[in-house]
Amino acid sequence: MPRVDPPPVDRAAASRAAIAARRARAEVKRAVATRQRSAVDVLDAAWTAEPALAEASLRVRELLTSIPTLGPTRAARVMEQLGIAQSKRVGGLGPRQRVKLREYVVAREARGKVQSRLVVLAGPTAVGKGTVSQYIRQNYPEVLLSVSATTRPPRPGEVHGEHYFFVSDEEFDRMIEGGEFLEWAVVHNAFRYGTPRPPIQEALSSGKSVLLEIDLQGARNVSRQMPEALLVFLLPPTWEELVRRLIGRGTEDSIEQARRLETAKAELAAQDEFDVKVVNTDVSTAAAEVVELLAVPASR
Numbered sequence: 001m002p003r004v005d006p007p008p009v010d011r012a013a014a015s016r017a018a019i020a021a022r023r024a025r026a027e028v029k030r031a032v033a034t035r036q037r038s039a040v041d042v043l044d045a046a047w048t049a050e051p052a053l054a055e056a057s058l059r060v061r062e063l064l065t066s067i068p069t070l071g072p073t074r075a076a077r078v079m080e081q082l083g084i085a086q087s088k089r090v091g092g093l094g095p096r097q098r099v100k101l102r103e104y105v106v107a108r109e110a111r112g113k114v115q116s117r118l119v120v121l122a123g124p125t126a127v128g129k130g131t132v133s134q135y136i137r138q139n140y141p142e143v144l145l146s147v148s149a150t151t152r153p154p155r156p157g158e159v160h161g162e163h164y165f166f167v168s169d170e171e172f173d174r175m176i177e178g179g180e181f182l183e184w185a186v187v188h189n190a191f192r193y194g195t196p197r198p199p200i201q202e203a204l205s206s207g208k209s210v211l212l213e214i215d216l217q218g219a220r221n222v223s224r225q226m227p228e229a230l231l232v233f234l235l236p237p238t239w240e241e242l243v244r245r246l247i248g249r250g251t252e253d254s255i256e257q258a259r260r261l262e263t264a265k266a267e268l269a270a271q272d273e274f275d276v277k278v279v280n281t282d283v284s285t286a287a288a289e290v291v292e293l294l295a296v297p298a299s300r
């Protein structure tokens with residue numbers, strides 16, 4: 001066998017390159033620490049099709065500890081919670097880790113700076129969640145109302161992309177796989193509903209408040225993932241009025257109505273898990289109360 005010599009190593013050049021790379025990383029960290037650049041921006045630069053080298057080779061730990069007021073102990077704990085090894089570099093993260101880290105960093109950087117808020121509106125079936133949300137959609141265009149994806153077929157008058165994204169079961173599976181949902185659930189034992197993550201992240205990081213109208217399981221899930229979200233429970237003026245609304249809507253047969261009323265009892269029992277309760281006596285008043293909750297006082 002002829003001997004194959006390894007290619008000559010230019011040690012001096014290699015060490016010059018290493019020094020330059022270290023300097024570039026230090027520059028990124030300094031920009032984040034002095035708030036000249038946001039950590040989200042660094043992540044996005046690292047994860048483009050042609051990643052910026054310094055950003056991608058930065059360790060996650062280094063990036064987190066550059067964020068003002070985030071110390072090494074907290075950073076280590078956050079990485080543990082997100083399932084990211086302490087030695088990981090930003091460019092070496094898997095898709096799910098990327099989504100989770102970005103979400104954390106967005107929320108962290110928004111703290112005390114951006115006056116935006118995520119509000120979750122939930123409540124028992126037929127209390128008027130859809131009606132109040134529709135009123136907000138029509139009368140408060142500045143509010144971003146999240147549009148869910150669902151496997152249920154559209155009802156007459158419902159518009160794809162406005163009321164829901166109507167998708168097939170296969171498409172819904174693909175969205176779950178791709179980590180595209182902030183939460184999803186099977187509702188009323190029937191169809192699947194999910195909250196798409198990206199529009200919410202974009203809105204919150206640009207300082208816009210977002211309203212989610214989802215079921216109780218969804219509200220609990222969002223609260224677990226984003227404890228800073230404000231949970232609002234919509235209540236009927238009385239139990240009798242709730243029954244009247246459910247029957248009056250006429251969209252369910254009597255067996256389904258009875259089943260939903262049973263569920264409604266369990267849902268009403270969960271109202272104390274919520275931060276705020278709004279009674280839906282009059283649609284426009286309830287809508288105004290919800291919209292008011294979306295505005296975060298400047299002192300927060």
Ligand SMILES: Nc1nc2c(ncn2[C@@H]2O[C@H](COP(=O)(O)OP(=O)(O)O)[C@@H](O)[C@H]2O)c(=O)[nH]1
Pocket residue numbers: 125129130148149152183184185187193194195196213214215216217218219251
């Ligand atoms: N978890 C979850 N629930 C949702 C989502 N979108 C809508 N829902 C809930 O799904 C339920 C059914 O909604 P819909 O099909 O419009 O019929 P409704 O029961 O007549 O209002 C309502 O309780 C909604 O709050 C979502 O993205 N996630």
Ligand SMILES: Nc1ncnc2c1ncn2[C@@H]1O[C@H](COP(=O)(O)OP(=O)(O)O)[C@@H](O)[C@H]1O
Pocket residue numbers: 123124125126127128129130131132245246248249280281282283
């Ligand atoms: N404040 C209100 N006063 C009277 N009827 C209402 C009010 N809010 C909603 N409704 C009616 O109650 C029924 C259930 O409302 P809906 O928005 O479909 O409930 P949900 O989305 O919570 O299941 C609908 O027929 C709606 O028109």
